[in-house]
Amino acid sequence: MLQRLSLAAFGLLLIVEIGAGPHSAVANPPGPTPADPAISSVLSERSDSTRLGVVWTPPAAPDSAVSELTRIAGLGATAVRGSRLPADTVAARADSLGLHLYVDLPVAYVSATQLQDTLAGAAPTLDRLRALARRHASITHVGLARGADTTVPAACAPLRRWADRVRKGEAALRTYYVTPFPPAADRCAEAVDQVLLALPGDPAPVERWRDWQSEHPSVGLGAVGTWVRPGAETGLRIPHSPEQQARYLEAAFSQLLDSTRTSPPIVFVARWRDRSGPRLTSRRYGLHDATGSPRLAARVVRGVYTGTQRTFAFPAGAEPPSGPYGLVLFGWGLVALLGGLYAQNVFVRQTVGRYFTAPGFYRDALRDGHDLHPDANGLLLILVAGALGAVGTCAARLAALQPGTEHMLAALPSDLQSVLATGIEHPRTAGLIVGGGGLALLLLWMGALVLVARRRTWFSVAQGLVLVVWPCWPALVGLPIALAAGPDSPLTPSLFLFLLLGGGGLMLVYVTGRVLYDYWAVTDLSRVTVFFLGLLSPLVLLGTALLILALRYDLSFAYFWRLATLT
Secondary structure, X not given: OHHHXXXXXXXXXXXXXXXXXXXXXXXXXXXXXXOOHHHHHHEOOOOOOOEEEEEEOOOOOHHHHHHHHHHHHHOOOOEEEEOOOOOHHHHHHHHHHOOEEEEEOOOEOOOHHHHHHHHHHOHHHHXXXXXXXXXXXXXXXXXXXEOOOOOOHHHHHHHHHHHHHHHHXXXXXXXXXXXXXXOOOOOOHHHOOEEEEEEEOOOOHHHHHHHHHXXXXXXXXXXXXXXXXXXXXXXXXXXXXXXXXXXXXXXXXXXXXXXXXXXOOEEEEOOOEOOOXXXXXXXXXXXXXXXXXXXXXXXXXXXXXXXXXXXXXXXXXXXOOOOOOHHHHHHHHHHHHHHHHXXXXXXXXXXXXXXXXXXXXXXXXXXXOOOOOXXXXXXXXXXXXXXXXXXXXXXXXXXXXXXXXXXXXXXXXXXXXXXXXXXXXXXXXXXXXXXXXXXXXXXXXXXXXXHHHHOOOOOOHHHHHHHHHHHHHHHHHHHHHHHHOOOOOOOOHHHXXXXXXXXXXXXXXXXXXXXXXXXXXXXXXXXXXXHHHHOOXXXXXXXXXXXXXXXXXXXXXXXXXXXXXXX
């Protein structure tokens, strides 16, 4: 359990880096809106030079898949990107409909070192796909990887070898991979025939594509769109409402298909229908819900793909509530409680002066063990746990807003995805885990320190509280920083990430060092004994858990970092 919580906490900290746009920014991409007459006049009609498609997961039943494929063609799509090998009857139907099928191999979100072995494991699927392609002209492209770490050159050689293997077997079959990385970071574009960008929920998909297109003209959009929040009220003012999803696509198409500028060779909307069992249940990307009922975005796609409609009107809806303020009130309540404790408790005021300006007197008072006010120190321990919980809640809320959160989740082992996803979708749960976990680790360490010290000298629980609690003061400093972080504040999610990772790591090192030094000075135990007690510190326990997870699941923290900072 400790291993899962530690990786979940690490992933949560990284995820707050991904993106920086609030809900409203995601729903309204930068640039002119489709309602602008200047844009409407130059919005290109459906063009043979740009394939327009959707991302689709074929139903397991061939009859259902054929029916859905027919509906997709009726929407005006000329291409479909499938995440599953199509049945023979489905491919035959695609032939008759004149569709181009892009089929992803089951190679998703792997590090560069894992890519070769994962591709080798997908070889049987590739062989079946090539056999299908010989019989069906609609199968034109095969996706070698999705979300793989193509930021390091080591990933390029496997992609190049497998692309050559595809070309030698089927000259008409083209290769691609889907990436969330920017062109400055990606290293493998030349290894395949085409690169597709995965930009679901991105606040500026057109700008991201143009950055790529300036260096690689063949790059396309493998997934563009934004999510609908289940149960959201209707109206453009409501974050992630069906109307905002539709307006997002309308605005994106108005810029992507602008006849005065270069258009992408291929655009896939994410996605045809809501996924069953999405990583984040609060994000529904489908043009249709799970029952097949169309959303407003389906009308936008139909109008643009068929060339029958260019601009759309949607109701504004009611102004969304400005809350919630519960976390802010809780956080500043902790700050007020800390201030009141300092003002009313003489022991706290004296210990603050001793701890920061006269550490020798602080250790003398700790060694003496009298008048240590365990009630005040116990309250301080609760304040520290509350501060950690509030920071965890803030991190989870920021992660829930970031478009690239799903990239991080997808790169985690499946049995850990649910742990982290639960924390992201339920920030209070994340806060309870972080705060409660921190409290449990501190109490465990304190208990070990007290028990070992008692074998040689008298050492009370009150002394243990003082020893462990006071070095944790940086956690209290992190509380107002976390409360001030947000997409629209000067303390952006990116800056918050660096402060949290850097400051959190330094805090753990500082707390461990200060506690062990004070303990050694007060108890006169041998350095060897103190060293072994340090192995029970939160720093060592969390670090060990992360190391075990990395070895067990072959995790690449460098890959996670690149996903967090580059997507």
